[in-house]
Structures are given as structure tokens and as C-alpha cells.
Amino acid sequence: MSLTAPAADAGAADLLIAPHGGVLKELHLPPQEAEALKQRSGSLPALDLDTRQLCDLELLLSGAFSPLEGFLCRADYNRVVEEMRLADGTLWPMPITLDVSEAFSAGLSPGSEVVLRDGQGVPLAVLEVQDIYWPDRLHEAQRVFGTSDRTHPGVAELLDRTGPVYLGGRVRGIQPPAHYDFTELRDTPRSLRAWFAANGWSRIVAFQTRNPMHRAHRELTLRAARQVGAKLLIQPSVGRTKPGDVDHYTRVRCYRALLPQYPEGSARLSLLPLAMRMGGPREALWHAIIRKNYGASHFIVGRDHAGPGKDAQGRPFYGPFEAQQLLERHQAELGIRIVPFPAMVYVVNRDAYLPADEVGLDDQVRDISGTELRRHLHEGTEIPAWFSFPEVVKILRERHPAHAPRGFALFFTGLSGAGKSTLAQAVVAQLLEHSSRPVTVLDGDEVRRHLSRGLGFSREDRDANVTRIGYVASEIVRHGGIAVCAPIAPYASARREARALVEAHGAFVEIHVATPLEVCEARDRKGLYAQARAGRIAHFTGISDPYEVPENPELRLDGSAADPVALARQILALLRNRGLIGG
Known part of the structure; x- marks a missing residue:
């Protein structure tokens, strides 16, 4: 059964027409119904969700994963894996699945209800089980990620840490997951759309990041916003990113420190509780759909968007422009305009950042890799002013003090x-x-x-x-x-x-x-x-x-x-x- 039923069949889904096309589906029940379901949830089988599942549930409930109304059933899953489409033909590139153990699934059947809880046992939603199935996870890895190499973090999780059974069905929200950090930055699609409307923002270009932002990122986002005549939404992923990334607390402090470097009233910071899969082109397409649901009209797609780096043989998992090419092929049905952008590099002789494709043969280019930045931080050596802003460097040095022993x-x-x-x-x-x-x-x-x-x-x-x-x-x-x-x-x-x-x-x-x-x-x-x-x-x-x-x-x-x-x-x-x- 498809999880993209029309409004009349949506049940708990609260529908909101999106200003840039599409329908936003919110799955939280009204307060009285949510409280009644919460009281009844104590008698239901309970599943404590891991980090990825919690992120997925939060974005399902808020409507960020519209048009989904729950975790994918078999028909939707199969077509997403093979064709990047739901069973009804809707474009959707990433399997949103609820995996469980064989032992847990043994007590369930279609029609069962399962209460979904956070790590403290707090009930967040109830899943109406419509489908119980055993996926071919190796095939899923090869189709979705294009590889079975466990060097890829998404593949490693899928093959080694994902349960063998998937439960599909609609979810009804009791309450959203609790967050106690940066609460004023944690928008839902509805609240962010309302903010855009109240402030007269109609053209909004969204920028995805999982790293601290430096001068090159500021220049890229400024140019992209000017190119399409839009305001800028900086929306970093703060759910789960690549192992080894800078923690989101430090990153968000860096983003806040960077905001004054934009013209007043031109940029907005909002956090996205997304569990990234590092899925390259498919992930970029997914990011674009999510940003459309949050109200953006445009989306920046950079070089090797959401790529996890190199495989076990030292080769990049994805080509540098594969993501841009995939999104351009689906531009007509996406409902959000793509703004492809090359990498920005610092040109010494011009004392300016330029797109890489505008650099001449006589230009002197400088860059600092992530590894070099970590070395500067560890050794306490100078980080060039052309690379980052003093306010950002100060925060990174506080988080990574010089000569601190590495655990x-x-x-x-x-x-x-x-x-x-x-x-x-x-x-x-x-x-x-x-x-x-x-x-x-x-x-x-x-x-x-x-x-x-x-x-x-x-x-x-x-x-x-x-x-x-x-x-x-x-x-x-x-x-x-x-x-x-x-x-x-x-x-x-x-x-x-x-x-x-x-x-x-x-x-x-x-x-x-x-x-x-x-x-x-x-x-x-x-x-x-x-x-x-x-x-x-x-x-x-x-x-x-x-x-x-x-x-x-x-x-x-x-x-x-x-x-x-x-x-x-x-x-x-x-x-x-x-x-x-x-x-």
C-alpha cells in the first residue's frame, strides 16, 4: 500500500499547501487525540529508536518528508530503490525505512500497532503496521549508494547495523522529539514558512552544509543568492552526519558567528535534524525535496554534494558533478529550482575568491584542506585571514585547543x-x-x-x-x-x-x-x-x-x-x- 494517499484518506495527516508547489503533510495528531493515544500506548509493543530512526521520525511528523505519511511499505520501497520513485510515480530518491530485529517482528502482523519511543522511553508516535518485509540490503546498497564498499558510511550502516526486517506503515504523532539546544533555530516546515511570509521573503535559496563555514562558503552563498535574486537560508544538517565531522554544537556556534558577515536581513539560519546517508547524487535530490518542503524556492548544489569521499581503492565514490547532473535531469518535476555552483577558491594575485571555472592559467590559487585545518588547530599555528573569519577560528580553537592530546x-x-x-x-x-x-x-x-x-x-x-x-x-x-x-x-x-x-x-x-x-x-x-x-x-x-x-x-x-x-x-x-x- 502506498503512503502517499490523497487528503481524504490521510487520517492524521494535516495538509498545508506549499507556496512553491506540492502538499505539506504534518502527521501530529490534535492535542486531545494525541493525549488519548499516549495513554493507550502503554499497552502496545514498544520500539526505542536509534539516532537515524529518531531523525527520520521527526522529519516525517513535521512534514519535511512530504509526501510521505510513514515508513515505506514494500511496494514504495522497491520502486524507490530501483527507480527513485514511490509506487504512485512520485519522485523520491531515498528509502525511509524502519528496521527491526527478527525477534521484534515475530510478534507483529499487518494491523498491529507499535509505539515509537526515544532513548528515554518517551512515546513519540504510533506506527500502524501495514507491511512486514525482508529486504535485500546488499541490493539496496548497490542501487541506492552505487556500491557495496563498507568504506562508504551509508553502506556500512546498512549492511552491518541495520535490522533484517522492515516495518512499513503510517505514523500518528503524539509529540515531537525533545531538543534542549538552539531551540530558537529549530523550525518546522510550517513555522519556517510562516516566518518567510511574515518577513516578505518569497524567493529563498537554501544552502546545505555539515561543516563549519569559512570565507569560501560565504562567497559562494552570497553569489548564489545574488544570481537568482533571493534571500539566503543556511540550513545545516544537525541530526547525524559523517563520522569524524565537527560536532553540531561547535558548528552552530560557528554559523552564528558568521551571520553578521552577510548584509543585514539577507540571511536566515535554521537547523535541520536530518540523518544524512552521504548518498551523493540521490542524497542531493533528497535534500532539494526537503528544502522545498521548508519553503525554499531555490537550492544550491555544489561540487560532490553529500559525497563521503574515497572508496577502499582511493577513488571518489561519486563524480564531482554527478549530483548537479541528476538534479538538472529532474528539474521540471522537482518544484524547486537548482542553483549549481562550482567550488570557490582563493586567488592570491587578485586577493579574492572566485569560482574554480573562472580561474586563469596565471592565477595563484590557495586552499586549506580539512586535514591542514586540523593540523593548524592542533599545533596552534596561524590560520590565514584569507581562509576564515577570526570569530569562527576562535570557536574552533576553543573546541580544539592547541597541543591537546587526541583520545x-x-x-x-x-x-x-x-x-x-x-x-x-x-x-x-x-x-x-x-x-x-x-x-x-x-x-x-x-x-x-x-x-x-x-x-x-x-x-x-x-x-x-x-x-x-x-x-x-x-x-x-x-x-x-x-x-x-x-x-x-x-x-x-x-x-x-x-x-x-x-x-x-x-x-x-x-x-x-x-x-x-x-x-x-x-x-x-x-x-x-x-x-x-x-x-x-x-x-x-x-x-x-x-x-x-x-x-x-x-x-x-x-x-x-x-x-x-x-x-x-x-x-x-x-x-x-x-x-x-x-x-
């Missing part, structure tokens, strides 16, 4: 008895012998006793255990600390999840302790291997359960090849070479 996680993985805990203790001892940096050890057995008490040894429980370790490690790393983790972590997908959590804030160093199985068995003081071989212990890694050998760890060591101190020295040498610890 990192050492993640030991290997069979039981491989020597992970012993190696971890040796590394910690040598770290503390030469440094006063805070070090936290997350040993497999200790974590099982405290953080993961109650979990068993099914694949699902083992993955949950490793994810918990990754989450705690990420918080330690976020505050500049060192986390030393030593679980068995037998499954590659859970290790990738832990890596993604940590790399959002610092470095992740995976060390495969590749001690041969026969050595591990000979070392086994508790007799666990013997019990496993006798069938008295089920799901024992290396005997009755698989260990997926890491393909590309930062370091691979045989725990029986040398004494722990000598092996620990190899690990510390790696950390020094990577600049994670001092000499």
Missing part, C-alpha cells in the same frame, strides 16, 4: 586465551610509566560482570556486548582519554560498529591477537576449551562458534611469539608513529 581506543580482539588481557595490562603499565594521561581498561570478563550482566552468548547478545564496549570507549575518547578494550569480539560487524562509535571522536586502533588455537587451548587454565569440545559449553568461539578474522587490523600479533613486554613495545611504537602518544 584513542586500543581494541584487542582474538580467541579466548590468546593473551589479550595480558597484553592490555602490559600496554597500560608502559603507558602509565611514561605518561599521566587517563587510561581506562574495558576487559572482556570485567565488562561481562558489570556493563553487560545478563547478556548471554547468542550472536545478538555478543554484538550487544561489543557495542556497549564501543559506546563507553567512545565517551572516554571524546574527552581525550585512552580506552583499552580486550573482548573476544568474534564478529566483524560488531567490531565495525565499535570502530564507528569511537572514530566519531578520535582514533580506533584494532589489534588482532592472532595466537594459534592450539596455543590458546594449551593455556586454558579454566578448562573451557575441553568443556566446549565435550559439548558442555555451547557457542564457544573457535570450537562451536566462528571467529571472523579481522581483514585489516592496524596491527596483528601472535601472542605466543614473544613475552608481553616486548609485544607491548611494538604496540607503543605504532601509537608513537601515529602521533597518538609522545616519544
Whole structure:
């Protein structure tokens, strides 16, 4: 069943005609109905949403994902994946799906209701289940992202962290997710349209960003607005972006500091709680539709819009102008005008920023990459005035003080008895012998006793255990600390999840302790291997359960090849070479 039914069949959907074409569908119930549904929700099956699902639900409820009225059912999903269209032919490039586990889906059938909650268990909406289906996620990755390379963050999430079952159906909103930061900047499509109307803005060009903005961004947005005679909407994504991006708190402070650099009354800042997929051309098309729903008449599409960078072979996932070309092909039905723009570069001899396609052969071009900017911040060296504004640089320096140690996680993985805990203790001892940096050890057995008490040894429980370790490690790393983790972590997908959590804030160093199985068995003081071989212990890694050998760890060591101190020295040498610890 399609989720784009006309108004008469919309049920909870509140319709608002968009000034630039299309219909805005808001899915929040009136207060009295919402309260009644909230009271009834306590008796329904409940699903606590993750960050991506929360962002998707918020934008569904507010109408930002119009014309959708819920999570995609199978017919809509299949056509979106294959053709970038809903079942009724409406242009829509990105699957908006609600993934769940096999166990959760087992208790549901079409006609069931599920209450959707935030991480604190607060009910936000009720899903009317219309469809339960098992997608081919590898096929989805190849069609939507154009690749199955897990270097792509959208692919890694889809293949490794997305549930195997999708629930499709309409949602009825009880209340929006709570936000306690930058509340005056968190517009809904309706409230932002109302602001535009009240201030006489009719031509609005929207700019998407997930990075701090500098002089090149200001010049690009000013030129684009002037080119089409429009006011400027700066609408950064603040839901979830690429792992390793500058946190949204810092970015929004930078955007605020930049606003006075625009002519008075010409620019408006508004935040978009979008979970980006980094899907390149398809994502750019999606961004344009969302900005149309927020009331923009034009949308800036830059070079490699929403691209995640390079693949495992060092090649860009998407061509620099693929997004612009895709949007231009669909310009007639989009309902928002596209403003394609090249990269802006600083030309020394003209002391000005110019579009890259206007640079002459004799011009001297300067640029600072993200890596170079991070180096300037870390070293405390001067950031040229031509690159950014002092107000923006000040905020970035506050967030990334010079010479501050970078947090990192050492993640030991290997069979039981491989020597992970012993190696971890040796590394910690040598770290503390030469440094006063805070070090936290997350040993497999200790974590099982405290953080993961109650979990068993099914694949699902083992993955949950490793994810918990990754989450705690990420918080330690976020505050500049060192986390030393030593679980068995037998499954590659859970290790990738832990890596993604940590790399959002610092470095992740995976060390495969590749001690041969026969050595591990000979070392086994508790007799666990013997019990496993006798069938008295089920799901024992290396005997009755698989260990997926890491393909590309930062370091691979045989725990029986040398004494722990000598092996620990190899690990510390790696950390020094990577600049994670001092000499």
C-alpha cells in the first residue's frame, strides 16, 4: 500500500499547501487525540529508536518528508530503490525505512500497532503496521549508494547495523522529539514558512552544509543568492552526519558567528535534524525535496554534494558533478529550482575568491584542506585571514585547543586465551610509566560482570556486548582519554560498529591477537576449551562458534611469539608513529 494517499484518506495527516508547489503533510495528531493515544500506548509493543530512526521520525511528523505519511511499505520501497520513485510515480530518491530485529517482528502482523519511543522511553508516535518485509540490503546498497564498499558510511550502516526486517506503515504523532539546544533555530516546515511570509521573503535559496563555514562558503552563498535574486537560508544538517565531522554544537556556534558577515536581513539560519546517508547524487535530490518542503524556492548544489569521499581503492565514490547532473535531469518535476555552483577558491594575485571555472592559467590559487585545518588547530599555528573569519577560528580553537592530546581506543580482539588481557595490562603499565594521561581498561570478563550482566552468548547478545564496549570507549575518547578494550569480539560487524562509535571522536586502533588455537587451548587454565569440545559449553568461539578474522587490523600479533613486554613495545611504537602518544 502506498503512503502517499490523497487528503481524504490521510487520517492524521494535516495538509498545508506549499507556496512553491506540492502538499505539506504534518502527521501530529490534535492535542486531545494525541493525549488519548499516549495513554493507550502503554499497552502496545514498544520500539526505542536509534539516532537515524529518531531523525527520520521527526522529519516525517513535521512534514519535511512530504509526501510521505510513514515508513515505506514494500511496494514504495522497491520502486524507490530501483527507480527513485514511490509506487504512485512520485519522485523520491531515498528509502525511509524502519528496521527491526527478527525477534521484534515475530510478534507483529499487518494491523498491529507499535509505539515509537526515544532513548528515554518517551512515546513519540504510533506506527500502524501495514507491511512486514525482508529486504535485500546488499541490493539496496548497490542501487541506492552505487556500491557495496563498507568504506562508504551509508553502506556500512546498512549492511552491518541495520535490522533484517522492515516495518512499513503510517505514523500518528503524539509529540515531537525533545531538543534542549538552539531551540530558537529549530523550525518546522510550517513555522519556517510562516516566518518567510511574515518577513516578505518569497524567493529563498537554501544552502546545505555539515561543516563549519569559512570565507569560501560565504562567497559562494552570497553569489548564489545574488544570481537568482533571493534571500539566503543556511540550513545545516544537525541530526547525524559523517563520522569524524565537527560536532553540531561547535558548528552552530560557528554559523552564528558568521551571520553578521552577510548584509543585514539577507540571511536566515535554521537547523535541520536530518540523518544524512552521504548518498551523493540521490542524497542531493533528497535534500532539494526537503528544502522545498521548508519553503525554499531555490537550492544550491555544489561540487560532490553529500559525497563521503574515497572508496577502499582511493577513488571518489561519486563524480564531482554527478549530483548537479541528476538534479538538472529532474528539474521540471522537482518544484524547486537548482542553483549549481562550482567550488570557490582563493586567488592570491587578485586577493579574492572566485569560482574554480573562472580561474586563469596565471592565477595563484590557495586552499586549506580539512586535514591542514586540523593540523593548524592542533599545533596552534596561524590560520590565514584569507581562509576564515577570526570569530569562527576562535570557536574552533576553543573546541580544539592547541597541543591537546587526541583520545584513542586500543581494541584487542582474538580467541579466548590468546593473551589479550595480558597484553592490555602490559600496554597500560608502559603507558602509565611514561605518561599521566587517563587510561581506562574495558576487559572482556570485567565488562561481562558489570556493563553487560545478563547478556548471554547468542550472536545478538555478543554484538550487544561489543557495542556497549564501543559506546563507553567512545565517551572516554571524546574527552581525550585512552580506552583499552580486550573482548573476544568474534564478529566483524560488531567490531565495525565499535570502530564507528569511537572514530566519531578520535582514533580506533584494532589489534588482532592472532595466537594459534592450539596455543590458546594449551593455556586454558579454566578448562573451557575441553568443556566446549565435550559439548558442555555451547557457542564457544573457535570450537562451536566462528571467529571472523579481522581483514585489516592496524596491527596483528601472535601472542605466543614473544613475552608481553616486548609485544607491548611494538604496540607503543605504532601509537608513537601515529602521533597518538609522545616519544
